[in-house]
Amino acid sequence: MDGTRHNDQQDPEEERCGVPHHLLGEISPYTDFTATDFVDMASHAMDSVLSGGRVPIIAGGSNSYIEALVDDEDFQFRSRYKCCFLCEHVAMPVLHRYVSERVDKMVEMGMVDEVRTFFDANANYAVGIRKAIGVPEFDRYFRAEPYLDKQQRGKLLQEAIQEIKRNTCKLACRQLEKIHRLRNKKNWKVHT
Structure with a gap:
């Protein structure tokens, strides 16, 4: 689940x-x-x-x-x-590479068009799907897209994708910190 x-x-x-x-x-x-x-x-x-x-x-x-x-x-x-709590231990460089590949695969599968359906220039990025990693990062791209040439759009799109990767890696690090806290402060029996 x-x-x-x-x-x-x-x-x-x-x-x-x-x-x-x-x-x-x-x-x-x-x-x-x-x-x-x-x-x-x-x-x-x-x-x-x-x-x-x-x-x-x-x-x-x-x-x-x-x-x-x-x-x-x-x-x-x-x-x-x-x-029974299981946590797969992965070296950070491996995790970051996996995140990068996963985001690239999501982009290939249509992530940009999917997120475009949620774009609203007046949206509140603190509610619902709009606060999820992968949505606010595209805001600047979607706002500027109609006014840019192909090369500029491509550059801005790549910047958004890189920001998604960075934010996802940061989230993974925070999740690992939380798992350590659950293990060390709440005594959850976490198996790695």
Whole structure:
């Protein structure tokens, strides 16, 4: 389950390896989806998975959302489930290369046109999909695009793509810091 993705295109069917995924494409990109919303939806999805005799696996998304789910204030999650936290350790240069390749693949698959559908010169970039990495970075490009020649558009587009890569790498670093905090301060048993 991944509560932060808004488009199934980011997880093409072939990458799912036949494993059913939940909560993908469920949220309107214009909705301000909160950790509380994630907890409610993930809890229902987990109940559905369990009722089918399967084990739910919570993957990806925001560590803050997963923390809200696991450390809920009435401890229902921990009283109902045994938790196993897995974190794949990847050297930073490898992670950065993967991020770069992933962003390039998303661009090849139509990311620019998809994000263009969300562009609004008067938009609030603090709400819904517009606050997600990959949207605000294109703002300058979309605003200037009609006034630039092909070469200038290409340069500005590459700058936006590079900014997405940098911001995604920064996010990955913050997520790793959060995982270390969960392990060291909250005593989560995180296996790498």
